[in-house]
Amino acid sequence: MFVCVSSSSQYYLASLIPFSVSQFALFSLFHHVFIYVVRKPLHQTTPKSEFCEWKEANNHCAKLTKRMDRAKKKFASAIDGLRSLHNRTEINVEEKVQSEHCRFTRVVRHGLPDDPRCCAYDPVQRLIAIGTGRGHIRIIGDAGVDYLLKHESGEPVLHMQFLVNEGGLITSCGTDSIHLWNYRQKTPEIVHTVQLSKECVSCIHLPVAAKWLYIGTDKGNVYFLCLNSFLLSPYVINWNKAIDLSCRVHPGPVRQLAVSPAENTKLLIVYDKGIVVQWNLANKEVDRYPLDPPIKSVNWHFDGRQVLTGNVDGSISLYGNKKASEPIQRTTPHGSGPCRPIQQVEWKHMSENESIIMFSGGMPTDDGLPMPALTILKGGKSATVLEMDWPIIQFIPLNQNIWNSIPQCPHSVAVLLKHDFMVLDLNQQGHPVIESPHAMNIHESPVTCVSYYSDCPLDLIGALTLVGTKQRNKEFSTRVSWGG
Template sequence: MFAKRLFEKAIHSPSQGDAQHDNSVWKDLDLRVYVHYGVPSTASILAFDPIQRLLAIGTLDGRIKVIGGDGIEGLFVSPRQVPIKHLEFLRNQGILVSISNDNYIQVWNLESRSLASCLQWESNVTAFSVIAGSNFIYVGDEHGLLSVLKCDAESGELCQLPYHIPATSISKVLEISFPDDHHPIVGVLHQPCLSGDRVLIAYECGLLILWDVSKGRILFTGGGKDLCLKDGSFSSAFKKDNLSEDTSGYYLGEKEISALCWASCDGSIAAVGYVDGDILFWKTSSSSVDKAPGANLPSSDVVRLRLSSEERRLPVIVLQWFPTKKSHNYNGLLFAYGGDQIGADEVLTVLNLEWSSGAETLRCIGRVDLTLAGSFADMILLPSVGAGGNLSVDLLLLTCPGQLHFFDDSYLSTLMSQHERKPSVSALEFPTVIPARNPLLTSARLYKLPECSSKDLSKISAVAKPVTSVNGISDWPLTGGVPCQISNIEESVIGRVYIAGYQDGSVRMWDATHPILSSIFTLEGQVQGIQVAGLTAAVSSLDLCVFTLNLAVGNESGLVLIYNLKSGTTDKNFHFITDYRHEVHPLLSEAACQCKAVFSLFSSPVQVLQFVNHASKLAVGFQSGQVAVLDMGPLSVLFCSDCSCGSLSPVISIYWRSSGNIDNTLKSQKIAEVNMPMDRIDESVFVLTKDAKILIIAGGTGNRISSRPLLLKKKSTPIAMYVIDDNISVSSELSTKDTSSRKDATTEGTVAKDLHETAHLKSAKDACSAGRLLDSLLLLCYEDSLRLYSTKSVIQGNHKTSRKVKHAKPCCWTSTLRKDGKVRGLVVLYQTGDLEIRSLPDLALVKVSSLMAILRWKFQANMDKMMASDGSQIALANGCELALISLEDGEDDLRLLHQES
């Protein structure tokens, strides 16, 4: 017994040379995010570069999403999984600066898509501001210290300048004392004046300071306890919803500042939001500069605005202002979150403010409350200059979880002109390159294309109608980013496609050759002029023959739709096939990408689709355990077989292999049954059902090759099945040379003839095909283990495993990996989000990672159903996000975002 085990170990253990070969095969393995689309659900903060027109979105898990125009999106993943609390661009310099909750200041280079530098701040950063048009940054901390940093635009390195404004110096000059040692700076604003050397500093305790950096002195102070205020007024249309007209004196007292923004073009008026819900407008103009430090301002220099007459109100969290007229310094729109009564619906308030001559009196001439579809996270204004130099502004509103709502300038103007406090209309949906929630993604596949099909699909993509606007918006505000130019656009071909099926029955295809995905077409799940029940049911399975460009779509109603993506076919008929009739209808259009056939055989949802023999046949597995094989030449049903043995267990996997003549193998089995088929078997179909049974049936008749299904003794949940021959390359297995030089068939008869000739050319390989099948390995992936069998022993009824790996945690998804055209490895995803890569056929562990480490994702229910792989990349979706993970360091890596010159 010991000798036998030692012998088996010697057989299954790779030699030293093989181990070295495996190491060289996987030396360039690199799991990284190659493509990322969508807004993370943990999005919490926004930033915008008005020159390069780029949007940045910070998250609670340390990621930063950058969005430009024309499908350009990038993802930065911080090594620190900590929320980002401050985020700003260095305008037009290709630099993004973020500050995490643990006070690490990180500088990101957009061109290289990398972290350029990182600096840990010793104290808690409470305020942060980049001086517009420069490389200088103000940093305020919890102790009231204002510091200045300089960022090198070339290297991204941060340098702390020897310039500080401590709170103690301010208190000495003003002859005041702060309540305690904890007097954080809550806001820093660079004043937009000609001198460019003034900064407004807001302390949490309510003190405002306008500081002249070059002269080192205070120009303005605000926040005295004995200040007498005057209330602003509202036009008659808004009195009932706002303040009364009582403008009697109001004494400020101690008020904590919670928000800050300029409310004039030159920085002469500042709008300040407070924890008690008040908004105060402070005049910081020259009239107050000459006053002695610490002197109180008259009531005409401070105006209070209240969004609700209730005593208990929400803190004002966000304030932003935009001028409505370029020629007027003061009039503008004020955007405010907070300040409403406690318990009211969450809204973003937009006020149209008008100042009298000399900014003596404030009037609100319009108000709109935008109801939020979710909890407020952040907002940002996207300014632009239109025709004739007119100013316009768009609004981006971020709500949880990761929802972006867009209001363009004309939309906001219409709302303001309607004089409705709470309009019933909703925001425009922020466009997504690849939708995952609206409509809901239900199935996906990823394919590499051979050269012949690449050119055909490129022709279809070239004639597709370009999208001229996003959701009807003619001037989309995000236009930044410059993708690397492909050497020859005319000769560029589509080498990889991503196909997605949706709950509404539609199917969409994208060119995924490069990191910037582009749409090829959308199939709406309907046949023009013909009514077929169930066409709009959710897509449950997809398969594409990469040689013939035939696309099969299965849905929850049990329908199988067949599309021919090539143009120029002369078959102008649509075929509707059921188990008892075959209808033929003329098509009303000759366009490409039309549905040419629908099969309706069972009412059970389609689980598996697999084209075989260059799309001459299609194998279909149903949730009821049935398997149907369809003939794509005459568009007919070859056979249907119950592979669940009456248990109605869903089909999980189908694997179809040419087997040549394996009669001798079957006849020599000791367990051969009387009813075993003895006729010639050229193709074998391996069927795995959810109850962990494997049946092998003849591909031509549907008869069982082995009457006794493989069934594990211990009940286990199957995930996938693969037939692996380590000596078979992709090119030889799929016989690409047999069809790559063939031209499109012009008739259905020509198609059938070509397929017959192809099969005849392959007949010479049948003998070795049988040998390859019998020498191959059958890999079964279960929730709790990986099990490797000899295919020959399985056919003969021997259920003994040749290798087994037990999982320490539940597995939910697997896929094979290809290196140099051969199946070399296996990707295993666990329900914990952990990823493993194992080599084949020895199942040795090569690499360990996780969705959290790569994408900061937690595994979600049904995530495995939206995963796909082409052998070198993995596509997966999570909420509104979709990502492609590259498994090789050698993948094309075009820069997604370039600095504009």
């Protein structure tokens, strides 16, 4: 058996090894030494001519063995050095968790948005938007529909209007800026912004399918914003042109704007001090309503021939479109005694002959502290007073028909409270609350901690669902959806 030793790209005949093996290899980390064993018959006699080569190879193999021994010693000493270094290394572990060790990320939203300020409704897509004092917008719908938009400025959202069935939302913030959101895309964003420089936005109004946004300001003026270009029109309604010349007092900010459903050239303007005027956009003619009593809120009949007003003394008045100087009818729903102002009034129709009036406020003053309540009058006969636990910020009738020029047929009403949000069923006796698919009462529940668990078994989820069903409020409406 011949052994060939390779070192530094040189090959040598090492030795005659009387082994009966087929192959053997030796590899060194520091010296590329390979020993190849070739089978030879046992007890074969080496020729004399190869004796010198054999002796030289044998001597060189001895030298290689010494070099390998030295390399092994160096390698062993290196390993010992690494071990000693590892033993001497001290690992400093901070026992207290610092702020830089944590990175909190929002993974879930639960409960009513904090500090709600306003709300809006899209009757086609059945979406409700809630604006907050922190610049957030919560858009909710049926089960599984829940989005959150955020203004980077963090300014409160004071007014909102949907672009019905167009995937757009207009917001007015405390910085006197008006934004147009596009939430049709995967990541909703602001696509247009306009800034008012010298006046503050006090209200906005956008009729269905309109191309102009009506803007009321704290100075009493009305501006018009083109939605296509998002530029302000040079057409402006100045307060001193709208009020009576005999009135020497500033009417205050514009509190409400309402366009006639029959003629889009007729615009109702409600000022803070109770003055209401009807402005003709075409010829700039003005019809003024009486100041006694001061008016807080207005609403058009769907045919545009009559106007219903909610007054400061708790009464509601009905005016004809052709004669605004005196009311056709006036009544106080909660008695003839002193009543609180009506803050908001809505006049809708189930059919041409069946109306439904909803208003907040107007409760008697002799009941002590003001009780927030929503009053619903059906057909001018039956009255239902729904007392609330929190002050009413705004309420919106949820209509089946999106056009205001025909009976709207509201099926429910959404009520935004200071610490709650609810939807009332208008088609069921007593107007019970429709159970919300979204949690809204976190402020009332005694929550002390929250834990998150992933990959829960299905039987556990089913058991929790069964327990929640047994605890379901029996006073909920039989309707299971806000969509009607």
